[in-house]
Amino acid sequence: MSVAHDTVNKIIADVLTKQKIERVWFxxxxxxxxxxxxxxxxxxxxxxxxxVGYMTSNEFVxxxxxxVGKNSVVILASQQGNTAETVEAARVAQQKGAATIxxxxxxxxxxxxxxxxxxxxxxxxxxxxxxxxxxKAAYSLWLAVEILKQTEGYACYDAMISAFSQFAGVxxxxxxxxxxxxxxxxxxxxDEKVIYMMGSGPSYGAAHQESxxxxxxxxxxxxxxxxxxxxxxxPFEITEPGTPFILLQSAGRTxxxxxxxxxxxxxxxxxxxxIDVEKLDIAAxxxxxxxxxxxxxxxxxxxxxxxxxxxxxxxxxxxxRYMWKVEY
Amino acid sequence: MSVAHDTVNKIIADVLTKQKIERVWFxxxxxxxxxxxxxxxxxxxxxxxxxVGYMTSNEFVxxxxxxVGKNSVVILASQQGNTAETVEAARVAQQKGAATIxxxxxxxxxxxxxxxxxxxxxxxxxxxxxxxxxxKAAYSLWLAVEILKQTEGYACYDAMISAFSQFAGVxxxxxxxxxxxxxxxxxxxxDEKVIYMMGSGPSYGAAHQESxxxxxxxxxxxxxxxxxxxxxxxPFEITEPGTPFILLQSAGRTxxxxxxxxxxxxxxxxxxxxIDVEKLDIAAxxxxxxxxxxxxxxxxxxxxxxxxxxxxxxxxxxxxRYMWKVEY
Numbered sequence: 083m084s085v086a087h088d089t090v091n092k093i094i095a096d097v098l099t100k101q102k103i104e105r106v107w108f109x110x111x112x113x114x115x116x117x118x119x120x121x122x123x124x125x126x127x128x129x130x131x132x133x134v135g136y137m138t139s140n141e142f143v144x145x146x147x148x149x150v151g152k153n154s155v156v157i158l159a160s161q162q163g164n165t166a167e168t169v170e171a172a173r174v175a176q177q178k179g180a181a182t183i184x185x186x187x188x189x190x191x192x193x194x195x196x197x198x199x200x201x202x203x204x205x206x207x208x209x210x211x212x213x214x215x216x217x218k219a220a221y222s223l224w225l226a227v228e229i230l231k232q233t234e235g236y237a238c239y240d241a242m243i244s245a246f247s248q249f250a251g252v253x254x255x256x257x258x259x260x261x262x263x264x265x266x267x268x269x270x271x272x273d274e275k276v277i278y279m280m281g282s283g284p285s286y287g288a289a290h291q292e293s294x295x296x297x298x299x300x301x302x303x304x305x306x307x308x309x310x311x312x313x314x315x316x317p318f319e320i321t322e323p324g325t326p327f328i329l330l331q332s333a334g335r336t337x338x339x340x341x342x343x344x345x346x347x348x349x350x351x352x353x354x355x356x357i358d359v360e361k362l363d364i365a366a367x368x369x370x371x372x373x374x375x376x377x378x379x380x381x382x383x384x385x386x387x388x389x390x391x392x393x394x395x396x397x398x399x400x401x402x403r404y405m406w407k408v409e410y
Numbered sequence: 411m412s413v414a415h416d417t418v419n420k421i422i423a424d425v426l427t428k429q430k431i432e433r434v435w436f437x438x439x440x441x442x443x444x445x446x447x448x449x450x451x452x453x454x455x456x457x458x459x460x461x462v463g464y465m466t467s468n469e470f471v472x473x474x475x476x477x478v479g480k481n482s483v484v485i486l487a488s489q490q491g492n493t494a495e496t497v498e499a500a501r502v503a504q505q506k507g508a509a510t511i512x513x514x515x516x517x518x519x520x521x522x523x524x525x526x527x528x529x530x531x532x533x534x535x536x537x538x539x540x541x542x543x544x545x546k547a548a549y550s551l552w553l554a555v556e557i558l559k560q561t562e563g564y565a566c567y568d569a570m571i572s573a574f575s576q577f578a579g580v581x582x583x584x585x586x587x588x589x590x591x592x593x594x595x596x597x598x599x600x601d602e603k604v605i606y607m608m609g610s611g612p613s614y615g616a617a618h619q620e621s622x623x624x625x626x627x628x629x630x631x632x633x634x635x636x637x638x639x640x641x642x643x644x645p646f647e648i649t650e651p652g653t654p655f656i657l658l659q660s661a662g663r664t665x666x667x668x669x670x671x672x673x674x675x676x677x678x679x680x681x682x683x684x685i686d687v688e689k690l691d692i693a694a695x696x697x698x699x700x701x702x703x704x705x706x707x708x709x710x711x712x713x714x715x716x717x718x719x720x721x722x723x724x725x726x727x728x729x730x731r732y733m734w735k736v737e738y
Contacts, residue, residue: 105461112643126463130477133433133461135454140639145611145663149458167639276604276632283473293634299644304604306621306634311468311495314738315440316627319731335473346738403647410642410674 086216086224093199094228097181103233104153107135109142109171113295114159119287120377121222139167152179163191172196214253214382215246241368253382256362264387268394277303280329282310283336284373288380296388300399310343323351330380331358334373414544414552421527422556425509431561432481435463437470437499441623442487447615448705449550458562467495480507491519500524542581542710543574569696581710584690592715596722605631608657610638611664612701616708624716628727638671651679658708659686662701
């Protein structure tokens with residue numbers, strides 16, 4: 083059993099010695115919320131009885147759902163473990179009787195104080211240094227899978243465990259594979275003033291994350307995320323020749339939604355960068371579960387594109403106007 | 411009993427003669443999805459047992475949640491009743507055994523065919539011609555309230571009914587009140603190339619709707635929606651003197667999140683248009699439920715701002731590049 087598997091397996095088993103699990107909330111801020119997308123999407127698709135929530139921490143604190151209570155699990159994340167709203171959300175959840183699971187990169191930080199269980203995930207600015215199956219977003223999927231397995235049961239559990247064990251190989255290969263394309267992309271996109279991120283199903287979270295954490299936050303490029311299916315119901319009117327879209331094409335059941343958006347953008351000559359997991363060997367994973375790894379794989383290859391873009395723009399990913407610098 | 415109250419009361423009572431209601435999905439595209447925000451937010455806050463979903467139609471069709479079945483209600487909307495993905499979503503939901511409730515403006519349209527119950531809502535380009543309590547978004551709240559009342563019970567039900575009966579008065583007064591400000595806004599904002607929409611809690615849906623349906627779709631202005639709480643976790647880095655933000659300030663429990671964002675934008679000299687429901691007599695509604703009307707009120711006063719903006723830009727709200735014009 084891998085470290086991650088053993089960790090989540092024991093946590094959920096222990097929770098279930100103390101309470102039922104009927105409701106699960108994923109709670110965090112920014113990239114620590116969007117990192118939960120893979121777990122949320124999995125449960126939205128697969129759960130028959132569990133109820134699933136996904137909320138930014140301060141909304142959870144101020145408009146705490148009535149249902150949070152002793153049959154709930156609240157899963158929270160904070161890279162440094164000190165995001166004030168997330169620490170407070172964990173305290174509120176605990177006070178209402180929920181089990182709290184805190185994901186942090188930096189151990190023994192304030193979030194841990196209000197977490198019944200703590201998971202230390204791996205992270206690095208240089209992606210090759212981490213095990214992709216032990217990153218924050220991967221843990222959201224691990225937790226979702228274990229919760230489903232240990233409550234309702236999950237027929238594809240073995241395939242899922244097998245996929246996790248193969249995932250590092252897929253990621254490492256994909257990151258090598260996109261290196262050249264990332265350099266070309268960076269050169270051709272470095273002067274864009276607005277970039278739309280698109281995706282659907284398992285990869286919508288990665289699209290939203292790229293928009294808020296990389297383009298807006300780290301590159302100061304105007305950006306919005308548009309669901310590939312929603313595109314046709316309003317946002318597509320912004321498309322004219324040259325309008326820039328990055329589309330994260332998934333290998334899941336919503337792939338036809340991505341394909342339709344691609345056809346439209348190409349027809350009306352938008353500027354399109356497509357990152358297609360089908361071309362990045364996602365098919366090496368078991369067919370029954372590969373869909374759930376699309377967003378995780380997109381996250382990992384975007385690391386390569388982002389570093390290339392930041393370099394080409396001479397705007398390092400660590401540059402900030404406000405974060406870590408001013409009170410807010 | 412008002413027409414709307416009578417309609418939803420009978421529909422939900424009838425559903426419950428045939429099945430239990432354990433899960434509710436709101437399904438639509440574009441403004442017909444965001445219009446469901448008031449109902450979704452209400453149930454997210456108040457429900458103890460119900461599970462709530464909110465999905466764009468084509469994702470519902472392709473990645474249909476396992477849990478959709480005979481204890482589910484699926485609520486769908488389409489203005490003309492002919493949005494292909496939404497019609498198909500209703501068919502899929504029915505086939506899986508769920509009760510379907512279709513909201514349409516145009517009666518006897520394809521969505522009605524797959525709706526066990528149909529609601530004809532009011533709509534008009536000129537807002538003063540409709541009863542705000544019978545608009546699409548208001549029906550999402552009506553349905554949510556009746557479902558909660560008739561399943562788990564809802565302590566503030568009488569206050570809610572009373573608020574609905576007063577709502578037209580609040581809206582009419584607010585629409586008069588903002589007329590002058592809308593003209594000033596339109597003049598000062600007509601040349602903006604990018605506008606960010608912000609909101610939280612009950613009004614986040616209205617902020618998102620304004621971004622996708624008005625700014626992107628009807629005005630071809632680049633736009634994204636940012637949750638007031640999420641702003642500080644990435645997106646705020648885009649703020650510099652003059653960056654344009656429209657913030658829909660709610661009177662709900664998440665108002666402190668809006669206030670914090672306003673303070674930050676003002677401090678760093680962003681260009682800010684705040685639409686504060688506290689200044690638009692939302693307090694005329696019973697305190698226990700007024701929060702749930704914030705998004706509806708924002709929708710209604712935005713109608714006034716949007717007409718003024720479109721006029722100042724000489725870009726009518728009906729102008730389209732693609733919709734109704736090309737196949738897609």
